[in-house]
Amino acid sequence: MLNDILRPQTALFEGGFQTVLRGHENRNRRVVLLKGNLTANSRSEARGVSARVGKDGLYGFASAAEYSPEAAARVLQAAKENALLLDRHAKVRTPMPPALAQEMIPLNREIADAEQKRIIEVCKALDDYVAKTYPDLLSRTIVYTEDSQDRIVYASDACSGHVTSPRCYVYVMMTMQAEDGTPVELFKALGGSGCFDDRFSDLTQYYPQIEDLYKKVKDKTHGVHAEAGLKQVVLGGMMGGMLAHEAVGHTVEADLVMGGSVAGPNLGKRVASDLVTLVDFAHTYNGAPAPLPVFLDDEGVKAEDAVLIKDGILTGYMNNRETAEKYGQRPAGNARAWTYADEPLIRMRNTCILPGSNTLEELIASVDDGYYLVDSRNGQADLTGEFMFGVACGYEIKHGKLGRALLDTTVSGVAFDMLKTVDMVSDTVEWSSSGFCGKKQMIPVGMGGPCMRCKIMIGGR
Amino acid sequence: MSELNKKADFLESVLKAKSVEKYALSVRESEKQELNTEGDAFKLMRTVFGGGAGVTVFAAGRKGTASGNDLSEEGLTALVESALAAAESAPDDPAHDIAPDQGVHTFTQGAVKADFDTFFDRLEELQADIAAEYPCVHVMEMVADHTAGHTIYRNSNGTQADSVSGWYDVTTEFSAGDGEKNTGLEYAFQRLDSLEGKLIDLGDFRRKFDAIQRQIDPAPLSGKFEGTTVFTPGCLLDFIGMTLDNYAGSGVVLDGTSLWLDKVGEKVADERITIGFDPFDSRIVCGERLTGDGYLSEPVNVIENGVLKAHMLSLYAANKTGRPVMKSSCSDLIMKPGTESLEDILAGIEKGLLIGGFSGGQPGTNGEFSGVAKNSFLIEHGRVTCAVTETMINGNLGDMLQHVRGISKETDDSGVFSLPYLAVDGIVISGK
Structure with a gap:
């Protein structure tokens, strides 16, 4: 954990500049067992200090791979010099965003470190369990991955604090041979925010999920290609989360709005059916901790929820301090950086479509000829809201009942068109939090959603 | 002796003091100067003083790896201890290894010293050229940087490499618009070691700016x-990346799921297809000189005239499967x-x-x-x-x-x- 050596350095903050000084440590642990072979076994720590100094809408940033008072003084000076250098080439100067109420955000939790030995033992135990329980697998992989951020932030005219964000997962990957002899695979991420002991003291809690994974990959060995075209589908909760993040979330990041995203001209307008409400949660969902809680961002903004779509109407964007001022909205703590060497960018946190009133069974029973798309492999979206999700797991729906499993396919659409076709929403939300979102830097994000009935383009042979 | 050499010496002395007989280490320092625009206006300038160290130890056949960026004596000592802790509980697997002695080498590549005044001028010229020639293109963001790095690698088999390199990267993220019609995002990237000539004439910039303008009304x-x-x-x-990973990568050969598992020497593609990695090709800026396993990098074809010549195997995967190692980390992709x-x-x-x-x-x-x-x-x-x-x-x-x-x-x-x-x-x- 970082010791607070930065507070005295705030005396170096200069009047007339908006300054944020940040101490930052990232920790990673990784173990990979491929068919029982240990192919990765590594530990890493990266610690440093950065400063961002702003004046007249121009920013200088500097970072050093060293966490010391001297390094803090050095990056403060270098950041100021960069801002002044930029000023010599500036075409546009704008006022800095107004000062925010100052508050000290308390440490949310300590980060505990597990010995590598224990991590390897858990991975081996899980690998042994999978190998013995499911001997017909063509291949299996167990991946333990842990990353954490420990940040101390001091802002000249906003909040300051010491906050941490640990998370850890075990990915279980299974490969089987399909009827035509080709391999098919699926994986499941087990774990969540917190440290090793919070998540992996009792492995038996994960056995039902591993059994479900095996059943699905086995179903996939008899899988069929989806029929291409516009189809009525039930999107599973994981797909709903992907939709919330990729298809809508990115278009309402204010820097992308400035870049011409489809959300720009649609603020205040209907972009979805009235069953759709989308919120980027800061740290609490439904009275419990959100999957990846964020309490303070890297501009010194105290994190709060950002309501993006309310009953189908686009109501707001995700902002940094500057874009919030530009669009007349309230900054909610979305300016996040991944490492000490990164400047804060507008990022999502825990982006979720809120649940409705139907059950999943009702959704499936209501579809005569379509697909139940359970889980996604990846997704991408564009400024236009045109999106694509890779579908790793899905089933046919025929006359209201589940049919054959699907081979890998892809769905696509235009978010604000597709969301208007949502006409049933399930009453439970499924979250995922193991992924990274890429946008110049990586950043951990949570995404969640209910099951939704809608129409979507599906790719197939 | 440079400060970085002293860090490497100290790290090596810690390994020897702890009786580690087989190891590989690296220490590095870097400085990046990065300009960011918002639209066509300079918005942010960054200086990133980077550095770090990595160590892989083999303790009685068990492998452990640790990396960090604390280059103090305490930090480097902790790094070795962390790697040893990782190795302690790893299974004894003789397939883990490092390359045999490759000799002592010094590599200097690219534009080690930045010419930032000229870089500023070239970037402003690029912005002006885009505005003049592609009026519907909207540059959302441009990230332009110069990176200079110095890395020292050593291993217990005797290989030593001292690498200094520097380059400029220019990445533009842009769309096109006409009234209320907007396209999706497009990206263009160029790495260069010389600032001679206009940036807009490099790589795929012109084709991409032209194409995005013609995307306005799809x-x-x-x-x-x-x-x-x-x-x-x-x-x-x-597509080439996905194909090679899917059929010829270490993972799919190691677990036996590759559909090209037994196809080396056989035709897997049209005879006009030759795909490989060549860090010495003149079109590559600051190509790889040493692989992650500690081999001197070599030009290598994965597919030559349609025939699969090799799998892209790490030393571990090669030892495990009894197949040849690839002396390339699979960067610097060239297709004939x-x-x-x-x-x-x-x-x-x-x-x-x-x-x-x-x-x-x-x-x-x-x-x-x-x-x-x-x-x-x-x-x-x-x-x-x-x-x-x-x-x-x-x-x-x-x-x-x-x-x-x-x-x-x-x-x-x-x-x-x-x-x-x-x-x-x-x-x-x-x-x-």
């Missing part, structure tokens, strides 16, 4: 057909260009798609892919006609390389790869 494609797909070099980069012009290839296509980008799911090991064709155009009767939207393509990576219609003589040389246009038959193209 039409959805109707129906489904099997046609010829022409991959632009930038899009081809993704064809003899036809792109125009001639297009002229022979009755109906198909010119695809500028692919937004799709990561294919499984069977190679089946499907996804959205981004920044793409319909080809009809030998001509590129309208821009299309909401268009999907489906196919198989392995089949693709066997159904080649043509390979262009034009290439995109981005500084990190050199690739031509590739025309392929048998891809299913579907619209609404």
